[in-house]
Amino acid sequence: MTLTTQILSQMPGTPLDELRRVDALWQSLREGTQPVPTVVQERRDAIDLAWDVVICGGTLGILLGAALAQRGWRVALLERGVLRGRDQEWNISRQELQVFVELALLSEAELAQTIATSFNPSRIAFRGSPPVQVRDVLNIGVDPVVLLETLKQKFLTHGGQLFENTPVDGAIVHANGVTVTAGQHTLKTRLMLDAMGHFSPIVQQARQGKKPDAVCLVVGTCAEGFSHNTSGDLIATITPIQKQCQYFWEAFPARDGRTTYLFTYLDAHPDRPSLETLFDDYFRLLPDYQQVSLEQLQFKRALFGFFPCYRQSPLKPRWDYILPIGDSSGSQSPLSFGGFGAMIRHLSRLTSGIHAALESDTLKRDALSRLHPYQPNLSVTWLFQRSMSVGINQTINPNQINELLAIVFQAMETLGDPVIKPFLQDVVQFSALFQTLAQTTLTQPTIALKIVPQVGLPTLIDWLFHYIALAAYAALYPLARSLEPWMKTLPPVPRYYCDRWREALKYGSGRDYGKDEG
Numbered sequence: 098m099t100l101t102t103q104i105l106s107q108m109p110g111t112p113l114d115e116l117r118r119v120d121a122l123w124q125s126l127r128e129g130t131q132p133v134p135t136v137v138q139e140r141r142d143a144i145d146l147a148w149d150v151v152i153c154g155g156t157l158g159i160l161l162g163a164a165l166a167q168r169g170w171r172v173a174l175l176e177r178g179v180l181r182g183r184d185q186e187w188n189i190s191r192q193e194l195q196v197f198v199e200l201a202l203l204s205e206a207e208l209a210q211t212i213a214t215s216f217n218p219s220r221i222a223f224r225g226s227p228p229v230q231v232r233d234v235l236n237i238g239v240d241p242v243v244l245l246e247t248l249k250q251k252f253l254t255h256g257g258q259l260f261e262n263t264p265v266d267g268a269i270v271h272a273n274g275v276t277v278t279a280g281q282h283t284l285k286t287r288l289m290l291d292a293m294g295h296f297s298p299i300v301q302q303a304r305q306g307k308k309p310d311a312v313c314l315v316v317g318t319c320a321e322g323f324s325h326n327t328s329g330d331l332i333a334t335i336t337p338i339q340k341q342c343q344y345f346w347e348a349f350p351a352r353d354g355r356t357t358y359l360f361t362y363l364d365a366h367p368d369r370p371s372l373e374t375l376f377d378d379y380f381r382l383l384p385d386y387q388q389v390s391l392e393q394l395q396f397k398r399a400l401f402g403f404f405p406c407y408r409q410s411p412l413k414p415r416w417d418y419i420l421p422i423g424d425s426s427g428s429q430s431p432l433s434f435g436g437f438g439a440m441i442r443h444l445s446r447l448t449s450g451i452h453a454a455l456e457s458d459t460l461k462r463d464a465l466s467r468l469h470p471y472q473p474n475l476s477v478t479w480l481f482q483r484s485m486s487v488g489i490n491q492t493i494n495p496n497q498i499n500e501l502l503a504i505v506f507q508a509m510e511t512l513g514d515p516v517i518k519p520f521l522q523d524v525v526q527f528s529a530l531f532q533t534l535a536q537t538t539l540t541q542p543t544i545a546l547k548i549v550p551q552v553g554l555p556t557l558i559d560w561l562f563h564y565i566a567l568a569a570y571a572a573l574y575p576l577a578r579s580l581e582p583w584m585k586t587l588p589p590v591p592r593y594y595c596d597r598w599r600e601a602l603k604y605g606s607g608r609d610y611g612k613d614e615g
């Protein structure tokens with residue numbers, strides 16, 4: 098019996114069965130045997146519309162559902178199961194949560210109630226190198242149960258209609274809207290938001306069975322019994338490359354114990370390990386990582402998942418009147434599995450953008466695609482993803498990734514909080530990246546020579562293109578901002594496009610981070 102079988106079968110619920118179910122999905126993705134569903138069809142007729150927005154999927158869908166219902170739109174939300182947050186906290190930074198108050202979705206008191214944990218500092222530590230400490234980054238644990246319940250009540254108060262235990266099974270795109278079908282329910286809407294996650298059947302149809310360009314595998318637990326549980330690790334390594342993977346660790350104090358994750362970046366090659374294999378390694382290495390024996394721990398729950406990432410992200414809408422949001426939209430960087438954080442970062446922009454699209458009736462595919470614009474600061478992170486992973490047949494120095502990351506993070510520490518903090522929150526800015534590259538090259542002039550064979554020249558050239566685009570976006574954003582008073586005088590449709598252009602420059606250059614008000 099493996100450690101995984103032994104420990105997971107003693108936990109409440111049926112985590113082992115669930116792990117094997119997710120593993121079967123991961124295997125079919127690696128082997129390219131996933132069927133491509135046909136859930137969306139097209140017809141040219143017009144329909145009588147009863148809804149402004151129908152949201153499919155309630156986890157992150159309720160965030161936009163509450164915001165749009167509050168603005169007076171007729172919103173329905175269809176959820177396959179019961180709309181309830183998961184037991185495990187979402188980690189995020191405090192200032193990011195303020196958007197709920199700014200959008201008047203939560204009062205300060207309600208926001209405080211959603212915060213289950215708060216800790217400091219957090220460590221970044223790579224095998225064989227001195228650690229770096231940061232404060233106030235991803236150090237807040239949000240309770241998804243409380244957050245989703247509070248937002249659900251707001252949604253209902255503002256006239257939103259919730260359909261639970263109602264799996265969406267089809268959508269017909271017409272000349273003026275969409276008919277959404279879910280069992281015996283048929284809802285005719287001006288706009289459909291697909292919030293059904295990474296494995297949304299609509300996304301699978303839109304991507305036509307394409308294999309992801311990269312995957313992040315994550316396994317972990319929440320457990321009691323650790324002797325030290327007041328600070329966290331944002332990223333740590335304790336081993337060299339093994340099984341063609343660099344293993345990374347994360348640890349956070351949780352409300353009912355300590356959460357520890359093992360994660361790794363790879364491609365979807367058929368020979369890549371299963372989540373169950375990764376879990377075996379997690380249990381084997383956890384004692385060394387946290388200086389604890391497994392017998393000391395009382396495991397509360399198992400946590401696991403895999404996150405497919407596509408270079409073509411965010412996903413552009415494939416049909417009129419259908420917009421992916423949340424994980425289905427692929428809005429987070431390939432380095433992050435913080436899809437909640439990515440949604441929070443874009444919540445204000447998406448709320449005002451969807452509101453403007455509904456007001457100006459610009460709901461066709463091209464107009465909606467402006468809500469998921471090209472973002473060079475997301476695209477540059479592909480190089481980092483590649484430099485933190487190893488090809489299935491590649492031979493590199495087993496300590497190369499550890500050494501590279503130690504050098505880069507020490508350079509960022511030298512440059513200070515304005516450089517390191519946005520990066521750790523998934524926001525890449527041109528000046529911070531430029532300074533980091535300069536500082537790293539100063540301390541290690543040969544670093545590029547080591548990376549090129551690992552990531553390959555095409556990846557590097559592709560990265561250069563996005564790096565230049567990042568510089569251009571950063572340079573153009575002040576111009577777009579200065580034009581804002583003029584944009585406000587435009588009629589609704591051109592204004593919709595101009596505002597989306599300005600936001601693309603702002604978010605694509607990381608200027609949404611911090612106090613920028615533009």
Ligand SMILES: Cc1cc2nc3c(=O)[nH]c(=O)nc-3n(C[C@H](O)[C@H](O)[C@H](O)COP(=O)(O)OP(=O)(O)OC[C@H]3O[C@@H](n4cnc5c(N)ncnc54)[C@H](O)[C@@H]3O)c2cc1C
Nearest residue numbers: 154156157177188264265293294402423424435436437438
């Ligand atoms: C182990 C782990 C740890 C994580 N930690 C963090 C973290 O610390 N911070 C962070 O920011 N993020 C974290 N995340 C990511 C975060 O949980 C996801 O980004 C978030 O749950 C995505 O929400 P979503 O609504 O887009 O998709 P999902 O969570 O996949 O939810 C999809 C929703 O759609 C519903 N649905 C699916 N199909 C249908 C259908 N046919 N009809 C109707 N409804 C349907 C589902 O029931 C579900 O409610 C973590 C994820 C994992 C796995």
